[in-house]
Amino acid sequence: MTEITAPKSPITTAEFADEIREQLKYTQGVTVEQATPADVYVAASTAVRRHLMDSWMKTQQDMVNGNTKAVGYLSAEFLMGKQLRNALLNAGLTEQFDEAVEQLGFDYQDVVDAEYEPALGNGGLGRLAACFIDSLASLGVPAFGYGIQYQYGIFKQSFNEQGQQIENPEYWLANEEPWGHVDYNRSQRVDFGGYVADEDGKRVWHPATCVRAVPVDYMVPGYASGRVNTLRLWTAKSYDEFDLLTFNRSDYLNAVRPQVDAENISKILYPEDSTPQGKRLRLQQQYFFVSASIHDAIRVFYPGQDKPDLTTFPDKITFQLNDTHPVIGIPELMRVLIDEYGYDWDTAWDITTRTFNYTCHTLLPEALEVWPANLIGELLPRHLEIIYQINDHFLNEIAGKTRDKAKIERMRIVTEGDDPQVRMAYLAVAGGSHVNGVAELHSQLLKDITLKDFSDLYGEKFTNVTNGVTPRRFIKLANPRLSDLITEGLGTDKWLSDLELLKGLEPLAQDDEFVKKFAEVKHANKVSFANYAKRQYGFDMNPDTMFNSMIKRLHEYKRQSLKILALIARYADIKNGNMSADDVMPRTVIFGAKSAPGYYMAKLTIQLINNVARVVNNDPDVKGKLNVFFPWNYNVRLAQHLIPATDLDEQISQAGKEASGTGNMKFALNGALTVGTLDGANVEIRERVGAENFFLFGMTVDEVEELYAKGYGPAAYYEANPRLKQAIDMISNGTFSNGDRNTFAPLVADWLTKDYFMTLADFDSYTAIQSDIEALYRTPLEWHRKALINVANSGYFSSDRSIEDYLERIWHTGPLAD
Ligand code: 26V
Numbered sequence: 169m170t171e172i173t174a175p176k177s178p179i180t181t182a183e184f185a186d187e188i189r190e191q192l193k194y195t196q197g198v199t200v201e202q203a204t205p206a207d208v209y210v211a212a213s214t215a216v217r218r219h220l221m222d223s224w225m226k227t228q229q230d231m232v233n234g235n236t237k238a239v240g241y242l243s244a245e246f247l248m249g250k251q252l253r254n255a256l257l258n259a260g261l262t263e264q265f266d267e268a269v270e271q272l273g274f275d276y277q278d279v280v281d282a283e284y285e286p287a288l289g290n291g292g293l294g295r296l297a298a299c300f301i302d303s304l305a306s307l308g309v310p311a312f313g314y315g316i317q318y319q320y321g322i323f324k325q326s327f328n329e330q331g332q333q334i335e336n337p338e339y340w341l342a343n344e345e346p347w348g349h350v351d352y353n354r355s356q357r358v359d360f361g362g363y364v365a366d367e368d369g370k371r372v373w374h375p376a377t378c379v380r381a382v383p384v385d386y387m388v389p390g391y392a393s394g395r396v397n398t399l400r401l402w403t404a405k406s407y408d409e410f411d412l413l414t415f416n417r418s419d420y421l422n423a424v425r426p427q428v429d430a431e432n433i434s435k436i437l438y439p440e441d442s443t444p445q446g447k448r449l450r451l452q453q454q455y456f457f458v459s460a461s462i463h464d465a466i467r468v469f470y471p472g473q474d475k476p477d478l479t480t481f482p483d484k485i486t487f488q489l490n491d492t493h494p495v496i497g498i499p500e501l502m503r504v505l506i507d508e509y510g511y512d513w514d515t516a517w518d519i520t521t522r523t524f525n526y527t528c529h530t531l532l533p534e535a536l537e538v539w540p541a542n543l544i545g546e547l548l549p550r551h552l553e554i555i556y557q558i559n560d561h562f563l564n565e566i567a568g569k570t571r572d573k574a575k576i577e578r579m580r581i582v583t584e585g586d587d588p589q590v591r592m593a594y595l596a597v598a599g600g601s602h603v604n605g606v607a608e609l610h611s612q613l614l615k616d617i618t619l620k621d622f623s624d625l626y627g628e629k630f631t632n633v634t635n636g637v638t639p640r641r642f643i644k645l646a647n648p649r650l651s652d653l654i655t656e657g658l659g660t661d662k663w664l665s666d667l668e669l670l671k672g673l674e675p676l677a678q679d680d681e682f683v684k685k686f687a688e689v690k691h692a693n694k695v696s697f698a699n700y701a702k703r704q705y706g707f708d709m710n711p712d713t714m715f716n717s718m719i720k721r722l723h724e725y726k727r728q729s730l731k732i733l734a735l736i737a738r739y740a741d742i743k744n745g746n747m748s749a750d751d752v753m754p755r756t757v758i759f760g761a762k763s764a765p766g767y768y769m770a771k772l773t774i775q776l777i778n779n780v781a782r783v784v785n786n787d788p789d790v791k792g793k794l795n796v797f798f799p800w801n802y803n804v805r806l807a808q809h810l811i812p813a814t815d816l817d818e819q820i821s822q823a824g825k826e827a828s829g830t831g832n833m834k835f836a837l838n839g840a841l842t843v844g845t846l847d848g849a850n851v852e853i854r855e856r857v858g859a860e861n862f863f864l865f866g867m868t869v870d871e872v873e874e875l876y877a878k879g880y881g882p883a884a885y886y887e888a889n890p891r892l893k894q895a896i897d898m899i900s901n902g903t904f905s906n907g908d909r910n911t912f913a914p915l916v917a918d919w920l921t922k923d924y925f926m927t928l929a930d931f932d933s934y935t936a937i938q939s940d941i942e943a944l945y946r947t948p949l950e951w952h953r954k955a956l957i958n959v960a961n962s963g964y965f966s967s968d969r970s971i972e973d974y975l976e977r978i979w980h981t982g983p984l985a986d
Pocket of ligand 1: 439535635848
């Protein structure tokens with residue numbers, strides 16, 4: 169007997185169909201006959217939302233009335249993906265929806281496809297925030313996600329004839345969006361600019377302008393918890409009236425300028441990943457959402473109180489700073505406490521440091537945000553004063569802990585000199601209780617290198633919480649076939665809220681019949697993906713080849729170029745006749761990646777991948793043996809389709825550069841094997857699934873350091889390895905650029921002279937492991953056995969476990985009482 173614990177609403181299909189009809193009629197004003205799938209999508213979404221409403225309201229009331237500290241997850245990005253299927257799952261209405269929609273004469277897939285995905289994030293950091301709020305709700309922990317409702321999400325990517333990335337605006341709000349509720353009655357004022365004056369012995373900020381922050385609320389339904397939390401995304405509006413006098417002088421642009429300036433703040437998500445640019449507006453965005461969120465939390469937890477006792481604030485809510493983007497919240501809370509509520513410095517500092525915690529998501533020095541003090545002074549003059557004061561207090565404090573003058577200097581929050589800079593990561597460590605990295609190796613490197621001085625003096629603040637992913641979206645919704653098989657294998661579906669139960673599949677890896685079923689699931693997923701890719705992109709993929717995917721932001725440290733060089737070498741092997749047809753194990757290589765628009769080398773790499781794909785896919789000599797596809801505009805939806813269909817996943821960053829990775833977890837949980845370096849969470853995945861079930865290659869962190877220290881010369885590797893040499897020469901001689909030798913010359917020059925991330929040094933070991941990979945793939949039963957062992961041992965990588973670690977190590981709170 170299989171035990172089913174998934175939520176199931178008592179309402180019938182007929183009742184749900186009626187609710188959809190009612191929405192169509194009374195909200196949208198269309199009959200079923202007139203309705204399009206997009207109409208039905210809106211109607212069904214509104215209907216599901218109504219089913220979640222009671223739980224939503226009760227959760228909010230319990231949160232305010234109870235004694236359980238809430239979590240405020242402050243994040244500039246929430247990469248939510250589509251909402252409808254997730255809401256249906258958690259409301260227990262999936263079956264009713266599928267049937268009702270068919271009864272109304274629609275294909276449910278068309279209705280689900282009508283949803284436009286909100287893409288309010290760049291990559292891993294934003295998707296992690298979305299997984300975390302899902303897990304918080306599923307564990308019944310009261311929480312707010314706080315962020316920005318950007319009008320334009322991450323750019324929509326396309327490729328031109330030359331294979332270059334083109335960025336198009338992503339106006340995701342162009343269509344009706346049924347999930348966000350705009351709450352004009354709960355708006356907050358956010359001030360900017362002006363000056364600070366001494367008045368009656370106090371510092372008083374006289375801002376020059378202000379904008380209105382209006383919350384747009386999204387439900388975050390928990391799985392089987394009966395709880396629905398809130399994602400509150402702020403949108404910027406103007407208080408200023410349209411200036412009719414100016415308009416009457418025919419000066420339209422100036423008449424609307426105040427509105428335009430205000431609304432610009434939430435206009436667009438910065439498409440940078442790791443390289444900060446466009447400083448001013450970004451700082452405005454950061455302050456905008458953080459200031460509104462802090463005031464909102466005070467409003468929520470001290471309703472109707474003019475003089476709340478804010479010494480209890482850290483018992484009401486703990487704010488997690490998702491990277492440095494919201495760190496301006498630290499001086500903001502200080503300002504609110506001192507200037508708005510009259511607390512003294514020490515009390516305010518005590519409250520503030522007990523309220524905030526900081527998660528660092530990077531190891532790249534250039535990704536640690538630094539703001540020019542001048543810019544902060546211009547936009548937030550009072551905050552700059554407070555930051556200097558924090559800096560002074562902090563330097564005094566550490567002077568009591570160490571005599572090492574150089575160390576004290578290195579730890580300044582604000583640097584000295586003509587153009588002083590505020591280091592937001594340092595401010596976050598000083599102004600919060602805990603600092604965590606996102607995988608064990610990453611947290612260790614933060615302590616040993618990036619934040620070493622801080623860890624020496626404040627070791628107790630440092631901890632690790634390894635990332636995780638939500639099994640609801642990334643197994644249940646993305647991979648229904650595997651979900652059913654897991655439930656069959658375990659005899660229960662409880663694994664969806666306790667992912668460690670997957671361990672129970674381990675014995676089944678010795679049962680050949682079960683492994684065959686597991687292999688059939690993978691094959692069926694590959695067929696589905698091939699159909700999807702044909703429909704969406706016009707690709708012809710053969711599901712009987714190995715599907716080998718590399719999906720992540722395009723960055724040199726992630727080393728898409730290692731993959732492409734190895735692929736060219738393989739292409740050359742086949743062309744040269746070095747391999748007989750029988751030697752070649754047919755592969756389909758799939759890339760998904762966006763590059764920051766201003767990142768030249770990354771964009772050139774995209775162009776190279778596209779042109780290699782063009783040449784390889786059109787070469788009759790390799791037909792059926794090697795194919796390369798690069799579906800454009802990789803997003804959460806594509807991830808949900810591709811991950812379940814992948815046999816082999818690439819996690820090949822240079823050791824010591826990828827903080828964690830979360831794609832690696834999604835793949836392992838969906839039965840792909842990983843080829844990877846000892847970097848980020850790969851280390852922990854390999855530990856858990858077993859070294860024999862993971863394709864490890866490449867230098868370790870220590871070896872990388874040694875080689876840097878010794879002096880790294882990439883040209884030697886090029887000279888020493890004829891396959892590598894040939895691959896690079898083919899790029900140089902125009903094989904992939906219609907004979908033009910210049911197109912990719914900058915890439916080649918970089919590899920041969922700098923190669924900062926040591927792609928060439930790891931080429932040998934990367935290509936060597938390919939023969940192990942292919943040998944295993946030739947014995948499908950053994951391949952799938954190992955893949956199943958990966959699934960069975962990856963339960964640790966549930967974001968539920970990450971949240972439990974945060975609760976225990978950092979937040980010190982838990983679920984609401986029933
Ligand atoms: C920096 C900036 C600079 C300013 C504007 C926009 C922006 C956006 C993102 C970033 C830093 C990105 C850091 C990041 O995404 N880190 C990734 O976080 C994942 C979740 O912890 C982790 O799995 C990845 O390894 C890590 O690269």
